[in-house]
Amino acid sequence: MSTTTPQGPEGARAHTDDPEYAANLRRATLASSVGSALEYFDFALYGLFSALIFGQLFFSNLPAEFQIVASLASFGVGFIARPLGGLFFGTLGDKLGRKWVLVVTILLMGGATTLIGVLPTFDQIGVWAPVLLTVLRLLQGFGAGAEQAGATVLMAEYAPVKRRGFFSSLPFIGIQLGTLLAAVVFSLMALLPDEVFFGWAWRVPFLASFLLILVALFIRLRLRETPTFVELEKHDQVASRPIREIFTKGLPGVTVGVGLRMAENGGSYMFQTLALAFVAGNFLANPVDRGIATWGVTIGSLIGMATIPLTGHLSDRFGRRAVYRFGAVFMLLYAFPAWWLLSLGNPAIVVAVIAIGIGVAVNTMLGPQCAMLPELFGNRHRYLGVAMAREISAVLAGGLAGVLGAYLLAVSDGDWLLPAIYMGTLALITTASTFLVPETQGRDLLRLEDAVNVSGGEGSDERTAAHEVVGGGR
Secondary structure, eight states: OOSSOOOOTTOOOOOTTOHHHHHHHHHHHHHHHHHHHHHHHHHHHHHHHHHHTHHHHHOTTSOHHHHHHHHHHHHHHHHHHHHHHHHHHHHHHHHHOHHHHHHHHHHHHHHHHHHHTTOOOHHHHTTHHHHHHHHHHHHHHHHHHHHHHHHHHHHHHHSOGGGHHHHHHGGGHHHHHHHHHHHHHHHHHTTSOHHHHTTTGGGHHHHHHHHHHHHHHHHHHTOOOOHHHHHHHHTTOOOSOHHHHHTTTTHHHHHHHHHHHHHHHHHHHIIIIIHHHHHHSSSSSSOOOHHHHHHHHHHHHHHHHHHHHHHHHHHHHHOHHHHHHHHHHHHHHHHHHHHHHHHTOOHHHHHHHHHHIIIIIIHHHHHHHHHHHHHHSOGGGHHHHHHHHHHHHIIIIIIHHHHHHHHHHHHTTSOTHHHHHHHHHHHHHHHHHTTTSOOOTTOOTTOOSOGGGOTTOTTSSOOOHHHHHHTTTO
């Protein structure tokens, strides 16, 4: 791979008609997309099963309403491991490069998911069943802690500057494909008789994820290192202590990044897991069939395959903040009518509410986020910065969304107002965060300082050591 094509401050990245650059861009897009599809197939699959059947399989000793709470707690515990995985692998990504970290994380995350398919249930081995499930969920979370951050950084560092929002969003179609695949698999399996579904059939999709691991591994082994990291190595600027940097110089960027993620990440898991548990569990007088409710996730994922690249493209034209803020405000206004409509228990309305929540409210923020988070951080600790912003927010938003929401529903006898207030609060935090972050559109990714630390703004005359060494990054 050529190392003479890093981007400059005016957006002069390698020309997309350069065959070598175009080939590397295709490899990066494919490697990121397949990894994203696998990660979100794993997480969406686990989320659906934890919301709808894992309570009966692994927590059958508890009352019915608290089986869901315990099951979603096992889902949430994986988020505890994600910041630790992000810290560990993010440090390696900034010291050793993006490629090999992405190879290791896909193996760890996918391997844990496959092993869930061979776990015995509570009826077979008692309390050891939920213990083993939790251990595998922790390993899954540890690997996932840097997987999506790595894919985000990889794509942003390869993408042409003027179209970075669009190109960075393309691998996140893999998120929708993974979620879509998980939802379709679950919907089809829900058609099986309960004795078959709960007996052995639930194991099949977890075991089948091994095939996705092999595909992702093959693609990533053929990947080349990103131009921006190559520049760091060439000029001996690789951070020796990225952890120290990220918790000193990088802390403002991490804090803002966490705020930006609260509504997107928390809202995603509330619509994908908590909403399903609410409408298909014991909270409504007439629960909606779990197979029908899951179609909301399926349709939402299909919508997301359009809204993510569209909003990524719009962020290239109108700026990251404006598009992101639109999505956050939309969720803020949507939260209360959405949960009230879910409480009606009408199957068609349930499907529509979940589909719009995922496809529009959540993914309108995800589109610009794909480029915005990498642009927030300097080149020396970008991987770790994105990982920390993503995974700390994953604990505070996504990890708590299911278990806290289920607990609020359990103690309030299914009052829809409490999860609506919860979702509205997350959206309010993200809306406020869009006023705290600088505009990052077109930022030079060779810069060593974080965007939030540039007092003079992106139009100032300030230049980093990287620019001085490489002639302005051209």
